[in-house]
Amino acid sequence: MSRAWRTSTEAFERDASLVAKWAAQHMQEAATAPIWSACSPGDLLKSLPEACPSDPVDVETVLAELKSHIVPGLVRWDAPGWFAWFPSNAHPHALLGDLLASCLGQQGMLWLSSPACTEVEMRALSWLRQALGLPDRFDFDGVGGGVIQDTASSAVLSCLVAARDRATQGRARRDGVDSAAEPLTVYASGEAHSSVLKAVHIAGIGARQFRPVPVGPGQGMSAEAFKEQLEADMASGARPIFCCATVGSTGCGAIDEVEEIAEVCAAHDIWLHVDAAWAGTAAVSDAFRPSIIAGADRADSWCFNPHKWMGANFDCSCLWLADRRPLIDAMSVTPEYLRNDPTESGSVIDYRDWHVQLGRRFRALKIWLLLRCTGVKALGAMVEHHVELSKLLERRIASIANIELAAPRSLALVCLRHVDGDEATQRVLDAINQDGALAATHCRIDGAKAIRIAIGTLAVEQEHVDALARVIELSA
Numbered sequence: 001m002s003r004a005w006r007t008s009t010e011a012f013e014r015d016a017s018l019v020a021k022w023a024a025q026h027m028q029e030a031a032t033a034p035i036w037s038a039c040s041p042g043d044l045l046k047s048l049p050e051a052c053p054s055d056p057v058d059v060e061t062v063l064a065e066l067k068s069h070i071v072p073g074l075v076r077w078d079a080p081g082w083f084a085w086f087p088s089n090a091h092p093h094a095l096l097g098d099l100l101a102s103c104l105g106q107q108g109m110l111w112l113s114s115p116a117c118t119e120v121e122m123r124a125l126s127w128l129r130q131a132l133g134l135p136d137r138f139d140f141d142g143v144g145g146g147v148i149q150d151t152a153s154s155a156v157l158s159c160l161v162a163a164r165d166r167a168t169q170g171r172a173r174r175d176g177v178d179s180a181a182e183p184l185t186v187y188a189s190g191e192a193h194s195s196v197l198k199a200v201h202i203a204g205i206g207a208r209q210f211r212p213v214p215v216g217p218g219q220g221m222s223a224e225a226f227k228e229q230l231e232a233d234m235a236s237g238a239r240p241i242f243c244c245a246t247v248g249s250t251g252c253g254a255i256d257e258v259e260e261i262a263e264v265c266a267a268h269d270i271w272l273h274v275d276a277a278w279a280g281t282a283a284v285s286d287a288f289r290p291s292i293i294a295g296a297d298r299a300d301s302w303c304f305n306p307h308k309w310m311g312a313n314f315d316c317s318c319l320w321l322a323d324r325r326p327l328i329d330a331m332s333v334t335p336e337y338l339r340n341d342p343t344e345s346g347s348v349i350d351y352r353d354w355h356v357q358l359g360r361r362f363r364a365l366k367i368w369l370l371l372r373c374t375g376v377k378a379l380g381a382m383v384e385h386h387v388e389l390s391k392l393l394e395r396r397i398a399s400i401a402n403i404e405l406a407a408p409r410s411l412a413l414v415c416l417r418h419v420d421g422d423e424a425t426q427r428v429l430d431a432i433n434q435d436g437a438l439a440a441t442h443c444r445i446d447g448a449k450a451i452r453i454a455i456g457t458l459a460v461e462q463e464h465v466d467a468l469a470r471v472i473e474l475s476a
């Protein structure tokens with residue numbers, strides 16, 4: 001019988017270099033390729049054969065198909081003119097780490113299933129913690145620790161479930177949430193990411209029990225507003241269990257009063273989670289660290305996404321806990337087939353107990369390569385470069401008639417609008433997105449449409465910000 005499913009190592013080596021060459025060429029085209037796909041819904045589907053191909057082809061053929069059929073459906077998040085949403089950088093060193101992770105084929109559900117996957121992740125998280133200046137209570141030496149999750153959404157869900165079970169001594173896990181008998185409430189700023197509400201839905205707490213706290217003029221949540229909401233809820237019998245403070249909101253990068261919010265949480269035994277998904281990367285720079293990590297020393301959990309600004313390609317979200325035990329208690333279910341001596345000994349970390357999924361890939365390797373081959377200093381310099389560019393844009397905007405800042409600049413995020421209102425703002429946004437060299441998206445601030453300019457791709461330079469400012473000026 002032939003062994004047609006196997007590929008020789010020689011063939012792998014040859015094909016891998018073809019793929020690497022193709023990928024390098026593709027990356028090079030980021031500066032000139034149109035950013036938004038011109039595909040209409042269904043175009044790409046129609047161009048692909050409906051029937052599953054039966055005969056294998058060589059990798060060259062697939063690469064040619066990729067170019068002709070799939071590349072037209074790509075959006076170039078790697079373009080230097082990409083200012084939309086947040087950056088989703090894929091640093092070449094991280095990509096190589098990811099490639100190695102795939103090649104090594106590790107399955108890190110248990111320490112036993114891959115000691116390397118587990119312990120490299122523990123060390124990588126500790127390195128990153130140090131690079132960001134986060135407190136050492138998040139390290140494994142005591143009861144803390146860090147884990148790589150797929151996304152910040154999963155991280156907040158995991159922490160909410162842990163908080164729910166901590167507050168109810170496991171009753172919610174055993175019997176389900178009984179909102180009538182025990183109305184658990186969850187808090188976040190009205191500008192917090194929608195993943196908090198989603199977590200409330202999934203954790204069975206109920207959307208009615210979510211309390212978005214109104215934000216102040218800077219769009220951040222004040223401790224005072226949080227406390228006011230909390231006291232009103234407690235007076236009517238609520239049981240507050242969880243607060244998500246945001247450092248760098250999705251809309252305009254607002255930063256909540258984390259230190260003061262932490263005090264309120266401590267007074268009422270409320271789990272404080274910090275979502276610094278985008279802005280967390282800025283803590284690698286000495287210049288920005290203090291404002292990013294403020295209050296972390298009192299948080300129960302702290303999360304940021306290296307897959308956004310830092311360059312550890314998607315997916316890679318880092319979560320640290322001051323006390324890992326409530327999370328493990330909430331997540332741990334052990335069928336017979338997973339029982340093993342190292343786990344029973346209690347001396348190892350089994351990451352399957354740190355999130356929803358069981359199986360997990362070796363994501364730490366992309367952080368490993370990024371930190372070893374690019375280095376923390378260079379990442380700090382990148383952040384500073386991007387913030388300088390956004391200051392430049394801020395100055396340019398100040399000189400453009402009819403355009404104003406919609407919120408104070410936050411790090412490398414600038415929000416602007418047309419003074420004539422939403423329609424005029426939309427016209428400017430359309431002009432930015434028109435010719436494929438630049439991209440931006442929008443948000444609402446105090447009810448009015450605003451254009452978000454998130455500066456942060458690996459390749460962005462002043463010339464790209466100048467080009468953006470010119471388009472804004474001409475369309476204003």
Ligand SMILES: Cc1ncc(COP(=O)(O)O)c(C=O)c1O
Pocket residue numbers: 086150151152153154193195246248249250275276277278305317
């Ligand atoms: C502040 C903030 N939190 C959470 C998220 C969700 O991120 P993820 O895609 O990792 O779930 C985002 C996404 O942009 C965000 O801006």
